[in-house]
Amino acid sequence: MSKEFEIAAKLLVKSKYAIAFTGAGISAESGIPTFRGRGGLWEKYDPNEFATVSALRKNPKKVWKFYVEFFNLMKNSKPNKAHIAIGELEKMGIIKAVITQNIDDLHERGGTKNIIKLHGWYNRLRCDNCGYRTEIEELPEEMPRCPECGENLRPDVVLFGERLPSTELDAAFIEANKADLVLVVGTSGVVMPAAYIPWVVKNNNGKIIEINYEPTVITSIADLSLFGEAGEILPKIVDLVKKAANKL
Ligand code: NAD
Ligand code: ZN
Numbered sequence: 001m002s003k004e005f006e007i008a009a010k011l012l013v014k015s016k017y018a019i020a021f022t023g024a025g026i027s028a029e030s031g032i033p034t035f036r037g038r039g040g041l042w043e044k045y046d047p048n049e050f051a052t053v054s055a056l057r058k059n060p061k062k063v064w065k066f067y068v069e070f071f072n073l074m075k076n077s078k079p080n081k082a083h084i085a086i087g088e089l090e091k092m093g094i095i096k097a098v099i100t101q102n103i104d105d106l107h108e109r110g111g112t113k114n115i116i117k118l119h120g121w122y123n124r125l126r127c128d129n130c131g132y133r134t135e136i137e138e139l140p141e142e143m144p145r146c147p148e149c150g151e152n153l154r155p156d157v158v159l160f161g162e163r164l165p166s167t168e169l170d171a172a173f174i175e176a177n178k179a180d181l182v183l184v185v186g187t188s189g190v191v192m193p194a195a196y197i198p199w200v201v202k203n204n205n206g207k208i209i210e211i212n213y214e215p216t217v218i219t220s221i222a223d224l225s226l227f228g229e230a231g232e233i234l235p236k237i238v239d240l241v242k243k244a245a246n247k248l
Contacts, residue, residue, distance in 0.1 A: 005233070008209050008224055009240035012094050015181035015207070020086050020098045021197045025186020025212060027106050029080040029231040032073060036188045052160045060152060064143040067155050071139050074103070074122045079110030082185065085234035087111020089183075094241065097175045101187060101194050103157045116172045118164055118194045120157035127151055164193065176200040181207040185230050189218040198222075 012018055024034035033044075049055055050066045079087075087110045089095040097114045098107055103122040107115050126133045127146035133156060144153050158164055172194075176182070182201040189195045195217075198208050202221050210222040211230050219225045226233050 004224060004226055005236050005240055008226065008237050009244050011181060011207055011209060011224070012089070012183070012237070012241050013244045015094065017178050018089075018095050018181040018183060019175050019179040019201075020089075020095050020183045020185060021176075021187065021194075022086070022098065022100045022102060022107070022185045023187025023189075023191075024102060025188075026082050026086075026100075026230050027077070027080070027102055027104050028186065029082065029229060030077040030104075030106055032077055032104055032106075034186070036190075048160075053162055056154060056159065060143050068139050068141070071122055071155075074105070077104065077106060079106040080231045082230035082234045083107050083110025083112070085238045086183075086185070088238050089241065090114065092241065092245065095183070096178075099172045099175060099194075099197055101191060116168050116175065118158070118168050118172055120155070120165070122155065122157060124156035125153040126156040127153055169193065172197060173200065177204060179204075179206050181209065184208060184210045184212075184218050184222070185234070186212060187216070187218075189216045 028034050045066065050063055056063050083106045086095060086098060086107065090098070090112055097116060098112045099116045099118060100107055101119050103117070103120050105123065124133060124135050125144070127149060129151040130146060130149040132146050132148045145151065146153050176197045177200060179201045182198050184198050189198065198218050198221065202208055208218065208222040210216070210218050210225040211233050212227060213229070214227065215225065
């Protein structure tokens with residue numbers, strides 16, 4: 001594996017415009033369960049009952065209860081070594097942008113500044129009726145009403161079957177088209193359209209480095225796949241990048 005870490009570090013140092021594309025797996029070591037894969041959230045909850053627009057309409061109380069549990073978990077989690085490593089790579093000028101599918105704020109708290117959040121923000125609520133938005137520190141037990149129009153507020157996240165926010169989606173594809181390398185971390189690579197990001201980079205002859213517990217649909221197009229925990233692998237790569245950068 002150490003040879004592979006060196007190759008990863010070299011590719012990063014050589015890149016002109018590297019980006020990171022991350023998924024739920026990068027936050028797993030912070031104690032936030034993923035949706036798919038080992039210990040995934042969907043082994044406990046059926047997505048059709050909790051994470052769809054129709055579930056929200058039909059059974060808002062049940063969805064709200066699940067959301068409160070998830071919100072508290074995210075709020076009380078801390079960035080892990082993988083988030084911090086990505087933040088360091090940005091600080092060193094190697095990673096130019098992070099595109100994440102995660103709704104937690106662990107990248108931001110781990111030092112990332114240029115972030116595009118494709119699936120929304122766990123700590124924001126919005127009104128689908130009038131467009132009101134608010135950031136929240138604490139969640140009330142019951143789903144709150146919009147102060148502007150009186151409709152139910154909802155989490156400002158992308159539920160299954162919903163469109164992605166167009167500003168973020170456009171920004172993500174602009175970054176992907178600029179990139180000559182994408183570091184893909186902790187994503188199963190199956191949630192569309194986010195999962196097109198690595199393919200865009202590949203189509204433009206860019207490199208793909210993947211870090212995951214296990215092979216994914218990205219593995220077949222990756223130039224390098226590193227299998228293991230992101231929080232163990234990324235700091236080692238950052239150390240090698242620092243050494244390589246010192247030699248330049
Ligand atoms: P996913 O749940 O589909 O896949 C997670 C991937 O991470 C799997 O391939 C798994 O093998 C890998 N993984 C797990 N632990 C890892 C580790 N320690 N190191 C390296 N790899 C690891 O996640 P996804 O691809 O992001 O798509 C699911 C959707 O779920 C996203 O759209 C996201 O919005 C949402 N989600 C977000 C969070 C969060 O914000 N933290 C958590 C759960 C789900
Ligand atoms: Zn409203």
